[in-house]
Amino acid sequence: MTDQYDICIDPVGQGWVVFDAWEWRHTGVFRVLKRDLTYEQARNYADLLNTVGTAPGKGST
Numbered sequence: 001m002t003d004q005y006d007i008c009i010d011p012v013g014q015g016w017v018v019f020d021a022w023e024w025r026h027t028g029v030f031r032v033l034k035r036d037l038t039y040e041q042a043r044n045y046a047d048l049l050n051t052v053g054t055a056p057g058k059g060s061t
Helices: 021-027 039-052
Strands: 005-009 016-020 032-037
Touching: 005 021, 005 039, 016 021, 016 039, 032 039
Parallel strands: none
Antiparallel strands: 005 016, 016 032
16 A cells, blocks of 8 residues: 555544555554545545645645
């Protein structure tokens, strides 16, 4: 897996979440960007973030 952002079923709620997969793999921190989404919404949002390359509030330096 090389995408920065990925999706999974929400481990503490309902629906799907978009999370920072890079951060999860490298630090073990599970940072959720959006939750309570349908699968299609989550996939589309993750694809958008992976295309743009940054999440809202997480600008590049």
